[in-house]
Amino acid sequence: MLKQRISATLLMGLAALSIPTVSAIADEVDYTEMTPEELAEYLIFESDSFKLDQEVQEGGTARQRMVQDKLQKTCSVVGGGRPDMETLLEISKMARESIVYPEDGIELGDWKRGAELAWSGYGYRVGHKTDDHENNEVGGNCYNCHQIGTDRTGGSLGPSLVGFGRIRGTSDAIKKYTYDVIYNSHSAFPCTNMPRFGASGYLDQQAIADIMAYLLDPESPVNQ
Amino acid sequence: MLRTLLPRLPQSLSEVSGKTRNRHQPLPLASGTGRRFGRSALIALLVALIPLSVWATTREQAESAIAEAKQTREEAIAMGVTESPTDEMIEQAESVLPSRQYTRALQYAEWARRQDALAMELIAKQEARKASGEAAKAAVGTYQEPLDVLQGLIDRTESGYLTQSDQNLMMMADNPAQWTAMDGETLFEEARGPNNVSLEECDFGKGPGVLEGAYAELPRYFEDTGKVMDLETRLVHCMVTLQGFSPDDPEVAKRHGNGSDHMKLQTYIASKSSGFAWNPPMDHPLEKAMRDAGEVMFYRRAGKADFACSTCHSETGKRIRASVLPNKNVPEEWTKAVSWPAFRVGHDQVRSSQHRLRGCYWQMRQAGTVAGSDGSIAMLSYWTDAARGQPAILPDMKR
Numbered sequence: 001m002l003k004q005r006i007s008a009t010l011l012m013g014l015a016a017l018s019i020p021t022v023s024a025i026a027d028e029v030d031y032t033e034m035t036p037e038e039l040a041e042y043l044i045f046e047s048d049s050f051k052l053d054q055e056v057q058e059g060g061t062a063r064q065r066m067v068q069d070k071l072q073k074t075c076s077v078v079g080g081g082r083p084d085m086e087t088l089l090e091i092s093k094m095a096r097e098s099i100v101y102p103e104d105g106i107e108l109g110d111w112k113r114g115a116e117l118a119w120s121g122y123g124y125r126v127g128h129k130t131d132d133h134e135n136n137e138v139g140g141n142c143y144n145c146h147q148i149g150t151d152r153t154g155g156s157l158g159p160s161l162v163g164f165g166r167i168r169g170t171s172d173a174i175k176k177y178t179y180d181v182i183y184n185s186h187s188a189f190p191c192t193n194m195p196r197f198g199a200s201g202y203l204d205q206q207a208i209a210d211i212m213a214y215l216l217d218p219e220s221p222v223n224q
Numbered sequence: 225m226l227r228t229l230l231p232r233l234p235q236s237l238s239e240v241s242g243k244t245r246n247r248h249q250p251l252p253l254a255s256g257t258g259r260r261f262g263r264s265a266l267i268a269l270l271v272a273l274i275p276l277s278v279w280a281t282t283r284e285q286a287e288s289a290i291a292e293a294k295q296t297r298e299e300a301i302a303m304g305v306t307e308s309p310t311d312e313m314i315e316q317a318e319s320v321l322p323s324r325q326y327t328r329a330l331q332y333a334e335w336a337r338r339q340d341a342l343a344m345e346l347i348a349k350q351e352a353r354k355a356s357g358e359a360a361k362a363a364v365g366t367y368q369e370p371l372d373v374l375q376g377l378i379d380r381t382e383s384g385y386l387t388q389s390d391q392n393l394m395m396m397a398d399n400p401a402q403w404t405a406m407d408g409e410t411l412f413e414e415a416r417g418p419n420n421v422s423l424e425e426c427d428f429g430k431g432p433g434v435l436e437g438a439y440a441e442l443p444r445y446f447e448d449t450g451k452v453m454d455l456e457t458r459l460v461h462c463m464v465t466l467q468g469f470s471p472d473d474p475e476v477a478k479r480h481g482n483g484s485d486h487m488k489l490q491t492y493i494a495s496k497s498s499g500f501a502w503n504p505p506m507d508h509p510l511e512k513a514m515r516d517a518g519e520v521m522f523y524r525r526a527g528k529a530d531f532a533c534s535t536c537h538s539e540t541g542k543r544i545r546a547s548v549l550p551n552k553n554v555p556e557e558w559t560k561a562v563s564w565p566a567f568r569v570g571h572d573q574v575r576s577s578q579h580r581l582r583g584c585y586w587q588m589r590q591a592g593t594v595a596g597s598d599g600s601i602a603m604l605s606y607w608t609d610a611a612r613g614q615p616a617i618l619p620d621m622k623r
Contacts, residue, residue: 049598
């Protein structure tokens with residue numbers, strides 16, 4: 001469909017110019033006739049620039065990974081920055097509505113497993129090397145962006161979570177807040193850089209419960 | 225202007241003495257508005273900080289400290305540090321003498337002296353940086369050794385990214401990628417392929433065989449193909465059209481690893497642009513279109529983890545685990561980020577731009593890139609444009 005529109009634009013462009021600017025034409029489409037957004041979409045989906053047919057772990061192909069959902073699209077601002085306040089509020093509302101809670105309420109799992117999951121960056125990578133979820137559990141990448149325990153070096157894209165449970169406590173409200181942030185961080189921080197671990201199906205309920213235990217359990221080294 | 229601004233309030237004694245300042249920590253910037261304290265706030269803070277438990281100070285000690293502070297004050301004024309809270313600190317010191325608070329007097333005087341010393345040090349550093357910046361600017365457009373380019377950038381830019389690996393800095397003079405480049409030179413000049421010709425007739429944008437500074441102006445539009453091409457794609461083009469290789473021959477098809485012809489040739493060609501300022505042309509509409517689409521792609525969030533390149537590369541000093549990330553918005557830092565080929569210590573291999581790009585899309589949990597594709601070249605056009613004007617470090621050495 002996009003292709004058709006492009007060639008139509010191209011024909012119109014050429015007709016208008018009457019002298020074909022041959023040198024400006026790459027293959028059958030004229031990139032210079034497209035807006036940067038149109039060209040980016042064309043390059044991603046129509047130009048064989050990405051291995052879109054590769055199978056991905058969640059089923060289907062890498063093509064669907066490249067298609068933006070509403071939140072991804074809204075939160076992509078060329079040049080940086082964020083959308084306006086109204087849009088942000090809408091994003092956060094949408095995010096809250098996406099959250100599904102465990103049937104038996106939010107419980108803390110096993111902090112020891114949570115510690116490993118928070119550290120691990122394994123999972124969902126495809127391409128020249130593809131992560132095999134049969135061999136290795138999907139990790140949360142939390143340490144990529146957060147300092148959490150003091151025994152390992154964490155990143156600084158997100159705030160430090162050292163002592164998170166000790167400082168915030170383990171009330172139901174805090175458990176819910178933590179669950180919400182992990183499940184869909186945009187509920188609290190619209191257009192944040194933190195991935196939506198629950199809403200995107202990245203982590204399952206057990207993994208979330210275990211990582212929550214790592215953050216909140218008084219026994220966890222995070223809170224020592 | 226700079227001289228009238230107040231340096232940042234020192235946060236600790238060791239920082240004031242300047243002895244233990246971590247060189248990765250940003251220097252107090254004259255323009256950092258958030259860091260300018262009002263005089264009274266500063267003095268109130270200092271009063272609160274001074275411990276009262278030291279008793280044994282004598283009047284002589286206090287007086288000589290005050291004299292020293294006054295002396296330093298004069299030196300500082302001579303250097304142009306005019307607006308400063310030190311006068312008031314010295315006054316405070318003198319005013320507590322009659323009540324025999326000699327320790328306090330001594331410490332006020334010490335603070336005043338250090339305050340001025342710090343301000344002078346700051347000015348000296350900024351002047352040195354300006355000078356080396358000018359020198360580096362003058363040198364842009366001529367060859368410079370990669371280590372000298374990097375040192376120049378470090379001297380004029382405070383960047384945790386540029387300085388993150390002392391070890392790499394030390395090893396840079398013996399960068400194994402230099403050997404790869406030398407192998408590449410031999411390959412480049414050798415008559416090869418079914419047509420038995422060398423690559424010396426290959427035009428990388430500045431005329432057949434001209435390599436000096438050519439890579440710093442890629443990707444660019446090539447008349448003969450009607451396409452915007454990056455180094456790797458152009459090299460493939462010449463190997464196929466000039467030398468007669470088939471695209472499936474290992475010489476052309478094998479793109480990665482120290483042993484590949486591609487890495488040898490790319491490293492050699494690129495090394496001829498070391499010290500040249502990145503300057504990809506934007507004269508042809510296609511060059512502009514590709515760069516602009518690359519920009520959209522840079523900020524485009526997608527994939528299993530909602531990442532865009534900008535998630536990790538648009539703030540200064542942020543880290544993924546222990547790795548300091550380069551900020552695309554700081555050209556002095558970004559030039560190192562896009563200086564490929566580079567020897568990646570962690571891989572023990574020389575790597576290309578296309579290899580890095582593939583790695584970043586992989587980390588983002590998005591679809592894999594196809595080397596030489598227009599999508600990949602659009603991204604390289606944008607990332608090179610973001611380093612425009614800064615000298616390339618070629619070959620570089622990375623973590």
